Amino acid sequence: MDPKFLKPYNPAETEGRIYKMWEESGFFNPDNLLGERSEPFTIILPPPNVTGRLHMGHALMLALQDTFIRYKRMRGFKTLWLPGTDHAAIATQAVVEKQIKKEEDKSRHDLGREGFLKRVEAFAAESHDTIVGQIKAMGASLDWSREAFTLDEKRSLAVRTVFKQMYDAGLIYRANRIVNWDPKGQTTISDDEIVYEERPGTLYTFRYTKDFPIPIATTRPETKVGDVAVAVHPDDARYKEFIGKEYDAVFCDAPIHIKVVADKEIDPTFGTGAVGVTPAHSFTDWEIAERHDLPKDKLVINEFAKMMVPGRLNGKKATEAREMVVEWLKNEGLFEKEEVATHNIATAERTGGVIEPLPKLQWWVDVDKEVPDRGKTLKELMLEPVRDGKIKIIPDYFDKTYFHWIENLRDWCISRQIWYGHRIPVWYKGEEIAVGEAPEGDGWVQDEDTLDTWFSSGLWTFSTLGWPEQTADLKLFHPTDVLETGHDILFFWVARMILMTEFALGTIPFKTVYLHGLVRDAKGQKMSKSLGNALDPLEIAGKYGADAARMALVVGNTPGTDMRISEDKVRGYKHFANKLWNIARFVLANAGGARVEISGPEWKEFEALAKDVTKDLEEYRPYLAAEKLYHYVWHRFADQIIEESKPVLKSPDAATRQALLRALLEGSLKLLHPFMPFITEEIWQSMGHEQLLMVSEWPARIKQ
């Protein structure tokens, strides 16, 4: 017996060596796997953002996916787990901008587009290397020969190709429309990138002039200089007589022209039952303006959230202007009352900036237009595979959330005013426009904007497999089997992948969506650097072993439910790893060499466990499978079977018992391998096996 078994299990000494052994075997690559393996099993890794380091959520994702992949590999599937990273456009740009500001007190504009992009790329490359090292440390059996990046040459081609196809199909269009403008990030963002924060606010009631017949209630008095109408409910008896009338006024130095319109969307019971309509700075007002053919180009706030209007307000910050308007109203005797009202403020997810709705010329994806040759809209194409069960979401109650989101979906704004990302593949020359690839000849100017990062992420399952080229990989491995990701990006990503794949390939991107919960600290707080409660997966794995970290993340972690993780839990599974180590020590010392037919109740019991665990894995209950294995190995195999074996090993039945113990250990190693790959492989190798445990045969066969 190897003397290392006389000491406690030492993951630090083991893991690097084992991972290297796996990598050198070539078996991470499905092309090298031995045997028939006609059936593929594919997971494309959700690409971590190249914004720095991995966190516990990534570790969880890696643990779960590696468990699924290792299980299927042992069951004889041609398994592909494809790695990659995400350029994460706005997120990465924001990190580098902050860094440059802090270190050199410069903005991206000081560096220029080209110079700035070089800096971002250098940062991204560094992050990439850190991340790959972290992924390997977790034991992830990814096929590194197929690694992809959302912004590399092949993925860029895929992006340009889809863009052109959607443009030609009339699904991508350019339009001037009210958008979510982030004054802090100086870019538009999509509806999904908004976080609503409940804040106390004030609802002011006032009149435009002394003789204006209708009082107005608003939380944003400063925008009232941009009003073009007052909307009331058509049946509101108080205001019926004024509908259709027009008024001129000077509001805080600015001339305004107000038309009274009737709109059934107005709630007569809220405020005064009359809305001052500001089409350029409010989504609902924009829609009212469209319905009543009101002017929509009256801009009074600019991209920096500053007023642009004749008179005293000009150049003031919107928040400052608000106070000035209120003061003016009071001085003029137009102010009626103010009430406290909590309301939701739209903020940008990445920068925290308060969203300022503004009309902007942007690129959009039309989700309500019929897709040529499909006879369905993109919305319907997103809805159908989930509704028909072609795509199964785990846990299934997320179906409802998904449907609800799609029903409320508006056109997707895909252009961003940032530099890092896929530049919009559109070129202009006077009135001419070219889409897809850069046209020949002089005088063409490319669109300045870049694409929403989720546009390229949406192609991930097939761009990684070589599309638009019809590669052998694409044919064999797509649609993929499982998408395993956090429930927080169900809309951002999962929905967009379904949209893109249905459009470009006419098929689904994956059959199963497994949504894990978010990892929180022991107190239930979200882990973050600023709170100082973030556990570094690498540090945890270094201290307790990657296997222990993985078990702690997997056991009891049900899909869709946020989980808490603490070092104590990881320590518990380190003890378990050591228990397994000592079981191996006992078996190696007491059960060498015997070759006897295995049977008896203990073996039957093991076979039943193997079947049970297999069923759990097939039905995506890794949290249960891991717990059952833990219980069996410690409290049945070690506590009972080994204890009972001690006298038997001194009896005439020793040979049979030795064979049983050996078989139970080997079987347990196999079942545990997907969860704790390092220690199981290490023990397996110490038992004198020539082949890797990673590609050994799974000890149970049940139908899927």
Place this chain on the structure above:
RNA sequence: GCACCCUUAGCUCAGUUGGUAGAGCAGCGCAUUUACACUGCGAAGGUCGGGGGUUCGAGCCCCUCAGGGUGCACCA
């Protein structure tokens, strides 16, 4: 406002198709020439949020109430 989830041991959470509840940590008693002290054995601890119903049988299914959370919408 609409929808969904959660409420189980002191704490944090599991509990697959309904068959009198389990992990981690904490904590109690015993054991140190034991495969393993990174330990073992044993005990204790739960009217499974309250109430009602279905069932031979409910932590699990249905209704209802209370508390906590999330998503979406509204937000003049």
